[in-house]
Amino acid sequence: MNQNLCFTLSILFIIIIIVYYGLLQVVAVAPKGHPKVLKTKSVEKDLIRMLLNRYEQFGIIGRPVNDSKIKVDVRYGLQLFQILDLDENKQILRTNCWCMHKWTDSLLRWNESEYGNIKTVRIFPSQIWTPDIKLYNFADERLREYRDARVVVSSNGETLWLPQALFKSTCEVEITYFPFDTQICMLEFGSLTYDRTQMDILWWIPDSPPIEEMPYLDFSDYVPSNEWRTDGEKEREVHHVNRTIQIRSVKKHRRRSQTVGNEVITREYPVLRYLIRLRRNPSFYVFMLVIPCVLLSSLTLVVFWLPPESPAKMMLGMNIFVAFFVLLLLLAESTPSAVKNFPLIGVFFCLNMIMITLSTFLATMVIHLYFRGDRKGAVPYFLRRIIIEGIGRLTLVRQRIPLPDVKNSKRNVFAKYHRKTLISQTSPAKTKQAYQNRCKNEQNRYFGGGFFPQCSESVNQPACGDQYFENVTTNWSGSNEFQTLKEYSGKSCPHMMKTSIKLNHRIPEILQQIMHNDNNMNNYPFRMINYDESESFNSTTTLERDVRELKKYVKIVVNRQKETTHKSLIAMEWRTLAIVLDRLFFFIYITTILIAVVVSVPYNIELEIPEEFQDSEERVKN
Template sequence: MMCYSGRMLSLMTVTLLLHWSLSSSNSSDFGFLSPEKLLIKTLLDRYEEIGKMGRPVVHQDSIINVEYGLTLIQILDLDERNQVLSTNVWATYKWKDIYMQWDPSEYSNITKIRVPNGSIWQPDIKLYNYADERLEEKRQAFVVVSYDGTIEWLPQAIFKSSCAIDIRHFPFDVQKCKMKFGSWTYDGSKIDLNFIYGNENFDLSEYVKSNEWDIVRSKAVRNIIIYTCCPEPYVDLTFELEIRRKPAFYNYILILPCILLSSLTLVLFWLPPESPAKMQLGMNIFVAFFVLLLLLAESTPPAASSIPLIGAYYCLNMILITLSTFLSVVVVNLYFRGARKEVPGLVKRILVDYVARLMCMKDQVRDSKLDKHFRNKQKHTNNKDKNFKFDKVGYFEMQTEESWKGVPNGTPSVNDSDSSRSFSSTVGLFYSLESDIREIKNLIKQMIDKSDEKEAKDRIAREWRIVALVLDRLFFFLYMLAIVISLLAIFEHTLFRQGDDPANDVENSL
């Protein structure tokens, strides 16, 4: 009997231990779960039974209202060559799921839970104008679920969107980039897309200022479009970002060297024509502009429909430098032309009489005219003195023989035989002197003719030099005028926009 009672006691002990073990196992599965875990498990288990495929609606014709918005964090890059805009954003989704509802009173008044984003249905909102090689744009983020079925999802994302780049005013350009979002498969009768909180704009409250770009303005537009593939209307939200480049970096590597080289080209026209540096300087400046043009090509898209104005300015300067080198050759040729041919009267009248006065070259032209006037006056005086000097011989030739002898009747007497011999000797000496004077006269005339010929050649050479100098000065002013006009044509977009700068309002709002 005692043995039987011991066996019964052992059996009861084992039974109690087994019951306690089973009860503790069941309590570990469900009894020790927090209300939040139990709620999440219940909702996800039910959702898995229903399935994630298909919209969470009761009726097929029901429309799910999806609200969408973008919070711009940073402009990462604008690739001008590939025309791609990279932005760091927070995307915000909000919709309602009837299968994710519960009564908070049954779960310790829990009103919100977080579940993995791939465990429930989500709208397929895609970036239409994507330009990305990655398969996933967004980072993993939990979905916030409210007790009434409201779903909020705020994933971090880096979007790479295509953007048409207009580089006409580079580096003072303003770019307008658009980001188009919409459902890829659901039309407007299935998913109605609207702006979250009615904010038809980028949210810039968390924006980090870019070192290269300033935001001029941003806006967003809701569009309803019927595509050629599908007759149903599709709803999309298009966010537009207008940004302006900060040109400080390019001012030092592109603009300032360009202006300095353009100013240096003006020195080319101030160098004297006899200097060999006049040709070397032009070729060196041409090479420097070509290097700047290659540097500009590295910063701009090669397949652009329009070239930047600064590139056109570089090409214009290269053309002007080539033309100035050619004109320098013409000036040097005219300067050393010599007396091979006289300056045409029309050229002399236009350049020396009119253009030289406009180019502030009166001193050089006045010296030339004074030399000419003095030369004509001296020539006239020399001719007068020369005629007066040699007219003495002609004076004696015009006299009668009696005037030579000093005898009134002109016939010598017998008593004057000594006087006759003396007179004959005097006449012989006179004829010999006359012959010598005529020979000296011819020699002096030849010397004067050679001197006049040399002076005429010098005058012609001097006139060609004056024409060359006037042309050089004329080319200088024309080149300076071309530089000023080209600079105004390129930078007028920058100079006249400073008065109305909406970027200040955007910066203040940040």
């Protein structure tokens, strides 16, 4: 009896233990504060494990098809998220994109009813086959372009892969109209190993109706850039069927020749080419390059109107030259060094520097000639005829600066100071009366009437013959008195003539200025007539010698003045030549700048779309 009871209790205890462990497998232990959840077996894990086991059985290497003759169709799309940078110097475009892949994998199919109606699963791309679509024109040191993103697999074998990528692609930069330029960059994608018989790349088909292929970049989630504007962002809300501004992408086939044994096989690889049209935002460069350029060009106009002999002309010219050179350095930092066409704004800088250099060189030459007088000689005849008389009239310089004839300047240099004295035809009586009146005036003016002897006919003085006056010059304004004395020499006093010669205040103006400015009177080639009041005034020899010395001095002064005036006229002629050339450069500069502005104004800065993008069926030979 006791044995039966013990046996029954043992069996009951075993049953209780089995039931307890069975309940532990069914009921999950939840954390405190959370309701208990029944723990069931994960069907999704079993499904993924089944799919991966199938791949291990058939192998990841190789296309996911049941028949090797069947090609894999991969639909590819590119969604542009952001333009990071366009490096003009390195000609590299950096973009942030989403690459959209869709294909059918025959090894990734299952029956939904057998796996809890699961329609999609996520698998790592490294565990299954993925198309090797790469960027052909990549310029990245990194060999890896894509970020890790799982593949979405549907029950019918349709596979969706949307990795994010940071692309660095080559982009040929055209900077002719910098900073108002437009760039067209291309992103070319294709398979590296599969030709068109094994894998074909087709356009992406969006989910939104109408269901058609989209040969355009997708700008639906695009983040605008501060430096570049794109045409796609204007049509982000427009369906791709109705887009007119954005450039249509094209599909090409690259031909590659491969040698297999002794046979050369040509294979075609499908590629998709997306075009991005970028328009620069010129606000920054307008304030940094364009406005300073306009202001410096205005100052350049002032340089041509400064006098050639002014040092400020060269100083201002050199300062403007340095300023344009600094702007040229700033332009060089912003533009690539190896380009087909130099930017027009750089040509404008160089043109200004050339004109300023020519003007400064001309001003230096003119200053040299202006301060050296006529050591280099007068302006050649042909230059005078062509530049001064020809171009000068066109530039209105000849009318403003009347230039006397250098050949006649030696004869006419004292025309404004002297005039020929007409020999008086008056009678001796009138001459005598005039002379007496003059003597009295001189006596009252200088000596109060007490120094001169009586200026009368009764004074007993020796006659003064005409020989004493025959060599006296008569080409100044005060020569009338000599003529009067000459006619009245037989009846007058030679000492009066001598005194009048010494004290005459009507000696030519040039003689008075030179005598007034020179403190050392002994330097002149004549001696002042010193006489004593007690000296006899009847010394005709002394009078003749003094008149001869005075004539010699006057000739020396006249010759010096003629030479100085001649040099001044030649210097003025060279200066006039420089002014004419400055005006000529001014009009040439104005004309050149206007033509350059009219020609270089970016009326149509749109670049031509390459012809290969007009025909999507054209094939490109590699």
